[in-house]
Amino acid sequence: MANIFYSYSEYLKKKYHEKVYKLPISVPATCPNREMGKHGCAFCAGEGTGFEAENAEDSITEQLFKVRKLIESKYHVHKFIGYFQNYTNTYLPLEDFRSYVTEAAAAEDIVEIAVSTRPDCIREDYLEALQKISRQFSVGITVELGLQTANYHTLSKMERGHGLAEFIDAVLRIQRFGFDICAHVILNLPGDTLADSIETAKILSALRIPIVKIHSLYIAKNSLLCDWYKDGKITVCSKEDYMNRLVHFIEYLSPETAIERLFSRIPEESSIFCNWGVSWWRLKDEFEKMMAERESFQGNKFHYLNGSALRELY
Secondary structure: OOOOOOEHHHHHHHHHOOOEEEEEEOOOOOOHHHOOOOOOOOOOEOOEOOOOOOOOOOOHHHHHHHHHHHHHHHHOOOEEEEEEOOOOHHHOOHHHHHHHHHHHHOOOOEEEEEEEEOHHHOOHHHHHHHHHHHHHHOOEEEEEEEEEOOOHHHHHHOOOOOOHHHHHHHHHHHHHOOOEEEEEEEOOOOOOOHHHHHHHHHHHHHOOOOEEEEEOOEEEOOOHHHHHHHOOOOOOOOHHHHHHHHHHHHHHOOOOOEEEEOOOOOOHHHEEEEHHHOOHHHHHHHHHHHHHHOOOOOOOOOOOOOOHHHHHHO
């Protein structure tokens, strides 16, 4: 349904003047939240969150060629984003990181590099390396940051290993280099409420985040969250509650922020709970119907910045 929200596909068409498709890339990265005997974030399984990831033992060139061949014939796309998807890619040693990204940027028809990482793994020298690669190969750069929620109490409960301050610091540093940022959020983490969803939208808008990827909470097998769920220590909100949070989140979100995803997608065999047993595209239809019934749209309630209280004086 048109004009309900600003989609990521529209954003890419506007930027590159044609369809662009992400090609996932895997490298032998890990995560600082898994070092020294730590198990990682409560919702993360042992294989991370890149369920579409390629074999990290293959070269970057081999991975890109393999996936591109399938995508190009199926979707008739000729420009691509090399997406370093799984784990914390800037947790690699700098020289290794630079080498992997350089190989991807040099590949045919790559117009952008997207790097998935954590807010506490952003440092100037890594950003400088990305800037040099961007200039050398004339590719765009997007840094994907997992915020998940603006509620730092929930971040602590989910054992994220960082708070809100680290996210804000990372955003400000990345913006100085002119790179795009895609923030990942989960709107129904245990302990969060509708108010947290709204505040997360407000913070992303205030920081002028250009892209957001929204996830509904799934419970992956072999995760700490899975143990808590089985033991009855946590519950998942209802589908109706999530839909309400999603609608409000988008209403408060800046209309200039592109939305890449509305619901999680995970193979059934990898989870014990995902999307209330409903396919993501049916949920999308239900969401669009709710927005239409409310006669609502993205940014409908985006009127809280730029000294909003002063408007009462005039």
